[in-house]
Amino acid sequence: MHPIRKKRLTIVLFVLAGLATAVGLTTYALRQNINLFYDPTQIAAGEAPLDTRIRAGGMVEEGSVKRDPDSLRVAFRVTDYNESVEVEYVGILPDLFTEGQGVVAMGRMRPDGRFVADQVLAKHDENYMPPEVSDSLKKAEAMGKTRSDSGSAY
Amino acid sequence: MYPELGQFALILALLLAVLLAVVPLMGSLTGRDTLQAFARPLASGVFVFIALAFGVLAHAFLVDDFSVAYVANNSNSLLPWYFKASAVWGGHEGSLLLWVLMLSGWTLAVAVFSRRLPSEMISQVLSVLGMVTVGFLLFILLTSNPFDRLLPNVPADGADLNPLLQDFGLIIHPPMLYMGYVGFSVAFAFAIAALINGRLDAAWARWSRPWTTVAWAFLSLGVALGSWWAYYELGWGGWWFWDPVENASLLPWLSGTALMHSLAVTEKRGVFKSWTVLLAIVTFSLSLLGTFMVRSGVLTSVHAFASDPTRGAFLLGLLGITIVCSLALYAFRAPVVHVRASYTGLSREVFLLLNNVLLVAATVLVLVGTLYPLVLDYLEMGRLSIGEPFFNLTFSPLAIAVGLLLGAGIFSRWKNTDGGWLGRKLLWPMALSVVLAAAIMVAYGGFRPWAFFGALAAVWVCVATGWDLWDKSSSRKGRIHGLKRQSRSYYGMVLAHLGVAITMLGATVASNYGIERDLRMEPGDRARIGEYQVEFVDVGQRQGANFTAEFGRFDVYLDGERVSTLFPEKRRYTVQRNVMTEAGIDAGLLRDLFVAIGERLSDQAWAIRVQYKPLVRWLWLGAIFMAAGGFLAISDRRYRIRERSEQRARTTPTPPASAAESVS
Numbered sequence: 171m172h173p174i175r176k177k178r179l180t181i182v183l184f185v186l187a188g189l190a191t192a193v194g195l196t197t198y199a200l201r202q203n204i205n206l207f208y209d210p211t212q213i214a215a216g217e218a219p220l221d222t223r224i225r226a227g228g229m230v231e232e233g234s235v236k237r238d239p240d241s242l243r244v245a246f247r248v249t250d251y252n253e254s255v256e257v258e259y260v261g262i263l264p265d266l267f268t269e270g271q272g273v274v275a276m277g278r279m280r281p282d283g284r285f286v287a288d289q290v291l292a293k294h295d296e297n298y299m300p301p302e303v304s305d306s307l308k309k310a311e312a313m314g315k316t317r318s319d320s321g322s323a324y
Numbered sequence: 325m326y327p328e329l330g331q332f333a334l335i336l337a338l339l340l341a342v343l344l345a346v347v348p349l350m351g352s353l354t355g356r357d358t359l360q361a362f363a364r365p366l367a368s369g370v371f372v373f374i375a376l377a378f379g380v381l382a383h384a385f386l387v388d389d390f391s392v393a394y395v396a397n398n399s400n401s402l403l404p405w406y407f408k409a410s411a412v413w414g415g416h417e418g419s420l421l422l423w424v425l426m427l428s429g430w431t432l433a434v435a436v437f438s439r440r441l442p443s444e445m446i447s448q449v450l451s452v453l454g455m456v457t458v459g460f461l462l463f464i465l466l467t468s469n470p471f472d473r474l475l476p477n478v479p480a481d482g483a484d485l486n487p488l489l490q491d492f493g494l495i496i497h498p499p500m501l502y503m504g505y506v507g508f509s510v511a512f513a514f515a516i517a518a519l520i521n522g523r524l525d526a527a528w529a530r531w532s533r534p535w536t537t538v539a540w541a542f543l544s545l546g547v548a549l550g551s552w553w554a555y556y557e558l559g560w561g562g563w564w565f566w567d568p569v570e571n572a573s574l575l576p577w578l579s580g581t582a583l584m585h586s587l588a589v590t591e592k593r594g595v596f597k598s599w600t601v602l603l604a605i606v607t608f609s610l611s612l613l614g615t616f617m618v619r620s621g622v623l624t625s626v627h628a629f630a631s632d633p634t635r636g637a638f639l640l641g642l643l644g645i646t647i648v649c650s651l652a653l654y655a656f657r658a659p660v661v662h663v664r665a666s667y668t669g670l671s672r673e674v675f676l677l678l679n680n681v682l683l684v685a686a687t688v689l690v691l692v693g694t695l696y697p698l699v700l701d702y703l704e705m706g707r708l709s710i711g712e713p714f715f716n717l718t719f720s721p722l723a724i725a726v727g728l729l730l731g732a733g734i735f736s737r738w739k740n741t742d743g744g745w746l747g748r749k750l751l752w753p754m755a756l757s758v759v760l761a762a763a764i765m766v767a768y769g770g771f772r773p774w775a776f777f778g779a780l781a782a783v784w785v786c787v788a789t790g791w792d793l794w795d796k797s798s799s800r801k802g803r804i805h806g807l808k809r810q811s812r813s814y815y816g817m818v819l820a821h822l823g824v825a826i827t828m829l830g831a832t833v834a835s836n837y838g839i840e841r842d843l844r845m846e847p848g849d850r851a852r853i854g855e856y857q858v859e860f861v862d863v864g865q866r867q868g869a870n871f872t873a874e875f876g877r878f879d880v881y882l883d884g885e886r887v888s889t890l891f892p893e894k895r896r897y898t899v900q901r902n903v904m905t906e907a908g909i910d911a912g913l914l915r916d917l918f919v920a921i922g923e924r925l926s927d928q929a930w931a932i933r934v935q936y937k938p939l940v941r942w943l944w945l946g947a948i949f950m951a952a953g954g955f956l957a958i959s960d961r962r963y964r965i966r967e968r969s970e971q972r973a974r975t976t977p978t979p980p981a982s983a984a985e986s987v988s
Contacts, residue, residue, distance in 0.1 A: 177667075180669065180674075181677065184677060184681050187681070188681035188682065189685065192685035192686075192688045192722075195717075195718040196688075196689055196692050196718060199713070199718045200692075200693075200696070200714060202713070202714075203710055203711050203713045203714035203717075204708050205709045205710070205711055206706060207707040207709070223711070225707075225708075225709060239925070239926060240844070241844055242842055242843070242844050242931055260842075262920075262923070262931045262933055265904060265905050266903065267923075
């Protein structure tokens, strides 16, 4: 083969090899690390898978936060004012975690319908609401099942 | 009165930028020197008026002019003056103003420091920069005017700056990062100018190189500062979360690193020309993409301010125009490659090509991981997030490969390297590196495959760099003479490569051997963390300028002796009523001890996070090395001498650079 062609071919092969590696690694890793979002209504309907890590979010129900006195265990309910789900978490909650605020939790569903979180994210400032949560609240409201007191969430 | 002046100055700057975008370019295309001569004065004019507008906004912050909406939303009379000053770029509008200020500053710098460039080249470069300036000034004036007033209902006081931003980090992180982002616009402008006039040669690469290197150095600092800030302020001790906003800054850094190396090959050997041009376009597009992702509100993070959909659409439009136009130009004008220089499968060219392939693969990877959720969400195919494990799993092998390749590449020669010679040359350094990496594993108490390869890559880069320096410095007049004989750009390369090794080792050790414990503690309790014991002594209260704080006192003991006392705080900011955690950190070169207090669990008990972070400082120390290397490299005298000799020899073709010269 002509040396220049040969060289171009090697370059093309290098680039292709690099791309193939990247694509292969990406798809392999993506398959295991996608965390889908489910709102409390979906979870109550049993749509959330049991064995995979998912994200769940909504508003922290007023008066639902219960602490274990001797450890960092905490339990609270997350609601979209339509359904709610019990969340369990062991660890330090973010500074901006309070009742009546939007949160997103990462973790797994348990067969008994409780959500065991390994990470809890709260908003960064007062005007901010996790987009998933605001979407799911809008959805719940659109379904017409919204309780009358939920207007204050906005 | 003043704010209107600021707005007026911005409008004037826009008009001048339009002229800058059109007149010199027309002049260069029609060959009229009079039109080209406008380039430099116009560049200065744009800078002066943008600087004026910026000064006006800063003044409004310092005198608490809350009739300006942007000031009222992002400042407060209780804020210390230095935070008032940095709050100028603490929100959306002001940070964009900082962006264009930097852009006009870079434009001015190109105008001032490129006196020796051919006038059509400089006209085109400045015109392209003018076009980018026009886009961003339009964006500011049409969608994000920082000088909008709140009249006649002037608020009595401002809504205060987000407490997360009331930090030293805000003062320096955005300016450094923007210097990098915007600096790549110069490399982009050089690439576009080269495409326009078809002069894609070694001289072009040589002009573009120092600008790219400086931008890269600033970006390295900016990314590292962001990571450091997140570590002590936001992240409860994490230093990289693969958050889309962090990725937005990493993407141009990765492709910019590839660009820097590809430019070196283009300058020295005259090959990879079209690839280099493409990388320059890609790098700047990624900078724009970063700005879009961070500023448009598609992401939720501390960086995403107001999410006004017109802003996102405008920025996306700007990004689209830039990418489409430059790629179209590229498609039409990219040179038919005449590769006359020859090189073989083991030459330094090929090593640098591999480096580029790996860096681009890493860029693609991070890009996919970052954009995939956004695109799916946009297409309404569900909301998902891609977690850290994805990036850790895919990015780490590539980073290790880059490190291993780097060490081998240092020993390679231009054109051709004898395989057997290279193998023998690599044998001892590699053996030494394996031993050292194993020693590091032993020192940190445990072999872990990932940690071993990470440490091996880092040590290998160090050993190879040092070995090469030793080889190069041998001289009949003695070692000192040999060391002095090496160029500054060579030392720049050495420093930057050592920086890469330092950061890699820091990342490897900190993430593999760090200890993190979340505890419930009462005053008097002790906790063990590694070799240290941390005692929760008591809690107290104090009053800050615009916050009240509860703090804990923690004594740290090593072998029964007190080594330090930490005061982590929980601050409550009075205006926004936000709670913020300030960690107590005992920083050291070899390890950090990190204590943060969480919520109060009962009357006595608190949630406490205690962390032991070995070598975590090395992450950012490495970036300082990289940046220092970049700055050292561009201070090399060859850039000045070459430019002069080039003017003399303009008529004759430039001889290919000597093969013995090293990449730097």
